[in-house]
Amino acid sequence: MAKNLTKKQSKLLKRIIVAFSLFVVLEVLSVGFHVFDALPYGLWIQFALFLVPYLIAGYDVLAGAWHGITHGQPLDENLLMVIATIGAFALVFFPDAEPHMAEGAAVMLFFQVGELFESYAVGKTRRSIADMMDIAPESANLKKDGQIVEVDPDTVEVGSLIVVKPGERVPLDGVVEEGSSQLDTSALTGESVPRVVQAGSAVISGCVNMTGLITVRTTSVYGESTVQRILELVENASEKKARTENFITRFARYYTPIVVGLAVVIAFAGPLLFGESWSASVRSALVFLVVSCPCALVISVPLSFFGGIGAASRNGVLVKGSSYLEALGNVGTVAFDKTGTLTNGTFGVVAVHTPEGIDPEYVLSYAAHAEANSNHPIAISLRESYAGVVDESCIEHVEEHGGKGVYALVSAHKVLVGNDRLMDEARIEYPNCELVGTILHVAIDGEYVGHIVIADVVKEDAKEAIAALHASGAKRTVMLTGDREEVAAAVADELGVAEYRAQLLPQDKVAIIEELLAQVDGKDKVAFVGDGVNDAPVLMRADIGIAMGAMGSDAAIEAADIVLMDDRPTKISYAIRVARKTMGIVRQNIVFAIGVKVLIMILALPFIGIANMWLAVFGDVGVSVLAILNAMRTLRMKQ
Secondary structure: OHHHOOHHHHHHHHHHHHHHHHHHHHHHHHHHOOOHHHOOOHHHHHHHHHHHHHHHHHHHHHHHHHHHHHOOOOOOHHHHHHHHHHHHHHHHHOOOOOOOHHHHHHHHHHHHHHHHHHHHHHHHHHHHHHHHOOOOOOOEEEEEOOEEEEEOHHHOOOOOEEEEOOOOEOOOOEEEEEOOEEEEOHHHHOOOOOEEEOOOOEEOOOOEEOOOOEEEEEOOOHHHOHHHHHHHHHHHHHHOOOHHHHHHHHHHHHHHHHHHHHHHHHHHHHHHHOOOOHHHHHHHHHHHHHHOOOHHHHHHHHHHHHHHHHHHHHOOEEEOOHHHHHHHOOEEEEEEEOOOOOEEEEEEEEEEEOOOOOOHHHHHHHHHHHOOOOOOHHHHHHHHHOOOOOOHHHEEEEEEEOOOEEEEEEOOEEEEEEOHHHHHHOOOOOOOOOOOOEEEEEEEOOEEEEEEEEEEEEOOOHHHHHHHHHHOOOOEEEEEOOOOHHHHHHHHHHHOOOEEEOOOOHHHHHHHHHHHHHHOOOOOEEEEEEOOHHHHHHHHHOOEEEEEOOOOOHHHHHHOOEEEOOOOOHHHHHHHHHHHHHHHHHHHHHHHHHHHHHHHHHHOOOOOOOOOHHHHHHHHHHHHHHHHHHHHHHHHOOO
């Protein structure tokens, strides 16, 4: 622990050690050997000697209390400690009172131990998140006029070429121009498996280049890069406090003056109403003041939220504020955009159906050659799905049939690739396909050889994500899409989504979210998950907007409350789990701290008088330490 302390914390630790050593010596002399009982003015010598460890340990607390008084903010934990500890020393002036100097010094000593622990815990939490988010490169290797110059990333313009060497972080977003490598994206997405990139692959800033040298053409300036957006989101997260945090802040503001007033009442009520001695009543009031310090709540509640946000960030889920984390824990309905959220947003070959005896790869090969020169997305996906290399020298002639397909002469074979109407025109019989998607029939030399099914490919973890949401207690999952009814029905059925709405315009999605919001009960919240520019209004209208951060548009990320950095929908259930565990820890700390403190306060009342200063120390420092240890559990939440 000592190695990780700041300079200020190290000084406080040294003071505590010196003060504690003196305190132990004085306690042994006074309690063990009764040295002071045999000395003239022994009580006053004891008083003066116990002031030494008290002042060594707590002079800064005294200074803080004085600063609060002189600057109009007196009612804080420093003043509570000063009143209580000085009061313990002042009991020596009551003839019928037992000496309490040792307790006064001990309270200040253990209060400082608690302060040191709190400071260390908060610092460790912040360092953990700072280390995790230490993803901003300090320089970029700019390639200019054949030379490589090391420059500040902030000076690199869009369209520039930068070189990223093995072991370096990618400084700016861009596209690989030359080379291939593996990228470690764990700091951004929480994924441990490296991502392979090559010429044409998009790369984002903050990733670590692991193996090969790559040249990247930048697509954004440094201030708008992924790494800067992430850092900005995390830095601003603390500004958007949860209702629980705001409650604790307001609670502490009114709570402190109330307990000071109650302590005064207790001090006077004992002798005036219950016939207690003044010394006993004052002691009860001092115990009341010590145990009433609100440190356990004021520190542990924000620390819990900070840790929860940090744990989520470490696993690729950026939460823009504790208020959103609190709301996420109450999500009962999750609505999804389809394209780019539950599906990859790119067309791909999902099936090749052929008559018996015909190799599907044979059909795919001729179709890819026939579509070799087309820029249509379906033609591109078809070529990308073909495992071989398109040999354009084999293509002798190509004819486009608008809205129907293509005719081509490939290796002296007449090839038709197209829809039902193209087959009907050629009078070629074809079977119906039960799969949903774009159907490309293929005929070679007038003979039907099969059909290729092309569709927007469902994300590999989308089905698991829906199942995980249902298992976590989500009451409704709804898919919203502009696609045709049959496509929406097929995707919803494949993924296990409870409801779907098809053929929607952007404004229709907003209306449906309004409808869902009107249907939820109690504290239940509605979350919407999307990625496109047209999703921004819906993300803003839902209780919780969740955007895809890797492929999502800037507008969607800006409008969202939570960003999934790797576009994996399974992270949604993880984020909900983090939110619920964080809120559970917050509630545990509130109930535990208030419960223990109220109990000790009751035991300190004059007509009961069971609680003493040592029990008060536990009620303050002990409860604070336990609450902070509990709060730090949020940092260890893994996916």
